[in-house]
Amino acid sequence: MQKRILVIDNDQDILEAVEAALTMENYSVETSPIVEDIFEMIREKNPDLILIDYLLYGINGGELCHMIKSEPSTSHLPVIIFSGYPKVIQSLGTYESDAFISKPFELDEFMKVIKDCLAKGVKEVKEE
Numbered sequence: 001m002q003k004r005i006l007v008i009d010n011d012q013d014i015l016e017a018v019e020a021a022l023t024m025e026n027y028s029v030e031t032s033p034i035v036e037d038i039f040e041m042i043r044e045k046n047p048d049l050i051l052i053d054y055l056l057y058g059i060n061g062g063e064l065c066h067m068i069k070s071e072p073s074t075s076h077l078p079v080i081i082f083s084g085y086p087k088v089i090q091s092l093g094t095y096e097s098d099a100f101i102s103k104p105f106e107l108d109e110f111m112k113v114i115k116d117c118l119a120k121g122v123k124e125v126k127e128e
Contacts, residue, residue: 002026003027004027004046005022005028005030005051006042006047007019007029007031007032008031008032009053009082010034012033015031019031021110027114030045030047033057034057034058035059035064039071039074042074047077048078049079049080050068050079052065052079052081053083054085061083061095062081062097065097066095069095069096078118078120080100080101080113080114098120
């Protein structure tokens with residue numbers, strides 16, 4: 001079954017590049033430049049993994065990640081934060097994310113992190 005990935009980034013070029021790369025790897029990809037209600041978005045899109053840019057309009061991706069991980073109904077979802085400002089994440093913490101990807105990134109390493117987090121998510125759900 002095709003895995004669903006939700007990508008949230010306010011940079012349209014990044015959204016298009018990430019969507020193209022993930023689609024080539026046979027993932028089903030939903031993208032969004034904004035988030036009004038992360039839980040509604042999760043209910044609608046039903047992702048297996050969420051990829052969130054750190055810098056978003058009105059909220060940072062770390063706060064979204066923390067909200068997802070703090071809610072029992074979504075805490076099992078793997079969340080990856082990605083950012084062009086890795087020192088910000090290093091100083092503020094990971095917000096309980098499953099991984100961090102620094103922009104720009106190498107495509108092979110990006111895909112490895114995605115696959116590893118998806119595999120981890122599957123194991124955690126089976127253990128519950």
